[in-house]
Amino acid sequence: MEAIGLCSHYSRQGDWAFDYAFRLASKKDIQLNIFHWLESPFRFRREMVYLDEKKEKVVRVTDELQVKKEYELREYYESRLGDFVKVGFRLCEGNEGAELARCLHRKEYDLLVLGYPERGADFGGQQIERFAANFRVPVVMVGPDKPNSFHLNKRAVDIIDQLGLKEGEWSLIQV
Amino acid sequence: MNEKSINISDVINLPLDTREQVKAVEKKTPCVVDGRLKVYNPNEDNVKRLLELLKNKLSRQVVSSMLGCVHCGMCSDVCHYALVRPHDPTMTPAYKADQIRRIFKRHFDWTGRIFPWWVHAKTPKDDEDLNRLKNIVFGTCTGCRRCTLNCPMGVDTAILVRITRGLLTELGIVPEGVFVVSRDEWETGNQMGVTQEEYLETLQWMEEETQAELDDPTFKIPMDKEDCDFMYTINPREVKYDPRSIGNAGKIFYCAGESWTMPSWGWDQTNFGLFSGDDKLGGYIAKNLYEAAKRLRARRIVISECGHGYRSTRWEGYNWAKYKQDIPNESVVVTMVRYISQGRIKVDPSRNPLPVTYHDSCNIARSGDLTEEPRWVLKRVCTDFREMYPNRSDNFCCTGGGGALSMAEYKPLRMEVARIKAEQLKATGAKIVCTSCHNCVDGLTDVIRHYKLDIKVAQILDLVAEALIIPKKNEKK
Numbered sequence: 174m175e176a177i178g179l180c181s182h183y184s185r186q187g188d189w190a191f192d193y194a195f196r197l198a199s200k201k202d203i204q205l206n207i208f209h210w211l212e213s214p215f216r217f218r219r220e221m222v223y224l225d226e227k228k229e230k231v232v233r234v235t236d237e238l239q240v241k242k243e244y245e246l247r248e249y250y251e252s253r254l255g256d257f258v259k260v261g262f263r264l265c266e267g268n269e270g271a272e273l274a275r276c277l278h279r280k281e282y283d284l285l286v287l288g289y290p291e292r293g294a295d296f297g298g299q300q301i302e303r304f305a306a307n308f309r310v311p312v313v314m315v316g317p318d319k320p321n322s323f324h325l326n327k328r329a330v331d332i333i334d335q336l337g338l339k340e341g342e343w344s345l346i347q348v
Numbered sequence: 349m350n351e352k353s354i355n356i357s358d359v360i361n362l363p364l365d366t367r368e369q370v371k372a373v374e375k376k377t378p379c380v381v382d383g384r385l386k387v388y389n390p391n392e393d394n395v396k397r398l399l400e401l402l403k404n405k406l407s408r409q410v411v412s413s414m415l416g417c418v419h420c421g422m423c424s425d426v427c428h429y430a431l432v433r434p435h436d437p438t439m440t441p442a443y444k445a446d447q448i449r450r451i452f453k454r455h456f457d458w459t460g461r462i463f464p465w466w467v468h469a470k471t472p473k474d475d476e477d478l479n480r481l482k483n484i485v486f487g488t489c490t491g492c493r494r495c496t497l498n499c500p501m502g503v504d505t506a507i508l509v510r511i512t513r514g515l516l517t518e519l520g521i522v523p524e525g526v527f528v529v530s531r532d533e534w535e536t537g538n539q540m541g542v543t544q545e546e547y548l549e550t551l552q553w554m555e556e557e558t559q560a561e562l563d564d565p566t567f568k569i570p571m572d573k574e575d576c577d578f579m580y581t582i583n584p585r586e587v588k589y590d591p592r593s594i595g596n597a598g599k600i601f602y603c604a605g606e607s608w609t610m611p612s613w614g615w616d617q618t619n620f621g622l623f624s625g626d627d628k629l630g631g632y633i634a635k636n637l638y639e640a641a642k643r644l645r646a647r648r649i650v651i652s653e654c655g656h657g658y659r660s661t662r663w664e665g666y667n668w669a670k671y672k673q674d675i676p677n678e679s680v681v682v683t684m685v686r687y688i689s690q691g692r693i694k695v696d697p698s699r700n701p702l703p704v705t706y707h708d709s710c711n712i713a714r715s716g717d718l719t720e721e722p723r724w725v726l727k728r729v730c731t732d733f734r735e736m737y738p739n740r741s742d743n744f745c746c747t748g749g750g751g752a753l754s755m756a757e758y759k760p761l762r763m764e765v766a767r768i769k770a771e772q773l774k775a776t777g778a779k780i781v782c783t784s785c786h787n788c789v790d791g792l793t794d795v796i797r798h799y800k801l802d803i804k805v806a807q808i809l810d811l812v813a814e815a816l817i818i819p820k821k822n823e824k825k
C-alpha cells in the first residue's frame with residue numbers, strides 16, 4: 174500500500190473516516206490524499222455550487238471562493254494532523270465516481286476510505302454500497318452509527334491484514 | 349391553481365446577469381476579443397441591431413411560420429408548459445412565438461406597418477423589453493417541437509424560438525449558462541471545457557479498464573487511425589461524468605471486430621449552437637467534426653447516444669457550416685441494430701431482468717425519426733420492455749432540452765413542468781428508464797430526484813454492454 178485516498182465530508186461519519194485513514198497512514202507512514210467536492214445542484218453550471226454542507230444556499234464559484242474552500246478544507250484537518258506531513262488536498266468537481274477513478278488512474282491512492290452516512294446514500298449517482306462494492310481498489314466505509322464500524326468490499330477483505338482492523342469490527346458490504 | 353407553482357413574472361422579469369461576460373472581457377477571452385462571442389453592450393442601440401439581424405434571418409420557412417399562425421390553440425394542447433399551467437396564457441407556444449412575430453409584423457409586414465394595433469404589431473422599446481424576450485424564449489420553451497407537429501398550419505414555433513435566441517445571442521442578452529457553455533465551446537472545441545489532456549487521459553484510462561475487463565491487453569481505443577470503417581464521436585459529458593460509456597462502446601466494437609477510431613480533435617458531436625441559435629458556433633463545431641472524419645478518411649461517422657448531437661451532426665451542421673458533408677453518419681443505436689442482426693455480437697437479455705421503458709429523445713425521435721431502432725435493440729437486450737405513453741414522436745420532453753440544463757435560473761419552472769414526465773414514467777411501472785441521449789439522462793435524473801421516483805436512468809449502450817456475451821479469445825474472429 175502506497176497511498177490512501179479519503180473522500181472528505183464535514184460530517185460525523187466523514188470525521189470517523191478521516192480518523193481511520195489518518196491513523197492508518199501515520200502507522201504505515203504513507204501518503205494521505207484528501208479529496209473534497211464542491212457540490213453543485215446543477216449538471217452543467219459548474220460555476221454554481223452549494224455554499225456549505227447544509228445545501229441551502231447556492232453561490233458562484235470564484236477564485237476567492239476556491240481559495241476560501243481550500244483554506245477551509247486545510248483548516249478543518251490540519252489541527253488534527255499533528256506533525257504528519259504526507260498529506261495532499263484536492264478540490265474536485267464533477268461526478269464522484271468518475272473523478273475518483275480518474276485519480277486512481279493517476280495512482281493517487283490504492284486504498285479508498287469513505288464515510289458511510291446511511292444505508293442507500295447517493296454517491297456519484299448510485300447507491301454508496303453499490304459504488305464501494307464494485308470499485309476497482311480496496312474500499313473501507315466507516316459508519317454509519319459508530320466510529321468502529323467498518324464495511325469492506327471484497328478487495329479490501331483480501332488485504333485485511335494490512336488494514337489494522339480487529340476481528341468483529343468489520344463486515345463485507347451488503348449491496 | 350397549484351399553490352407551489354411559480355409566479356410567471358418571477359421568470360419573465362429575471363434580470364440580465366452579465367458577470368461572466370464582464371469576467372470574459374477582463375480576462376481577454378479570445379472568442380470575446382475577436383467578436384465570435386458577443387457580450388452585452390448597454391450603450392449600443394440593441395433594438396436597432398436586433399431588427400437588422402432579424403432582416404437577415406427571414407427565409408421562406410421563417411416567414412411562413414411568422415404569418416401562418418391562426419391562433420387556433422392546437423399548440424397549447426400539446427405543450428408541456430401549457431398543459432401544466434393551463435391558467436397561464438403566457439405558456440402557450442403561440443404566445444411565445446408572438447413575441448417575435450409582432451416585431452416582424454411591425455417592421456417587415458404591410459399589415460403591421462399600416463394597422464399595427466389591429467395585428468398586435470409592436471417594437472421592443474428598450475433593453476428591458478429584450479431581456480423579457482430573453483426570459484420567454486430561453487426560460488419557457490425547451491424547443492421540443494411537439495407544438496410544431498401538432499400545428500395544422502405547419503407553423504414551426506421552435507424555429508421562431510431558436511431564431512429569437514440567436515438574435516439575442518448576437519446582442520449578448522442571454523442567460524449566463526448559455527454564455528458560459530458557448531464560451532467553453534468556442535475556446536476548447538467542446539461544450540464542457542474538457543482539455544485535450546483530460547480527453548486523452550480519460551480514453552487511456554478507459555482503454556486500460558476495458559483491457560482488464562476483457563482480459564485482453566491488445567484491446568485499444570484507436571486514436572487518429574486512418575481508413576477505418578467509422579469515426580466514433582462522443583458527448584463531452586461522457587469524458588466528464590460518465591467515462592464508462594466510452595469503455596462500453598469500445599467493448600462492443602471489440603466484440604464485433606470493428607475497425608474504428610476516435611479523433612484527437614473534432615470529437616465533440618454535441619453542438620450548443622442548436623440551443624443558443626448561434627449558427628456560427630454551430631457551424632464551427634460541426635465543421636471540426638466533419639473535417640476530422642475527412643482527415644482520417646473514415647467511411648462513416650458514428651454518433652454516440654446524444655439527441656441534439658445527432659440532430660446537429662446529421663441534419664443541421666452542414667447547413668450552418670455551409671460545408672459539403674458527404675461522409676454518411678448514423679447513430680450508434682443503428683450500429684447496434686446492424687451488429688445484432690448480422691450476428692456480429694451476441695447478447696443475453698436475461699442479464700437485464702428489470703422492467704425497462706424507453707424515453708424517446710425529442711431530437712432523435714421527433715426531429716430525427718429514429719423511433720423503431722432503439723426499441724428493436726431493447727427488445728433483444730432486456731426481458732421486460734414496456735412502452736411509455738405517449739411515445740415515439742408524440743413523447744414528452746425530459747424537460748432538459750433546448751439547453752435548459754445549463755440555465756439554472758429557470759429550474760423551478762422546469763421542475764413544475766416536469767410533472768407530466770414524472771407521471772408518464774410512473775405509469776410504466778418500470779425500474780429502468782432507458783434513453784438514447786445524454787441530455788435526457790440528466791433531465792430525467794432531475795425529474796426522478798425531484799418527484800422521488802424509484803427508477804434508474806440508463807442508456808441503450810449500457811444495457812447492450814450488460815447483455816453482451818464476450819467471446820473467449822479463441823472464439824473471436
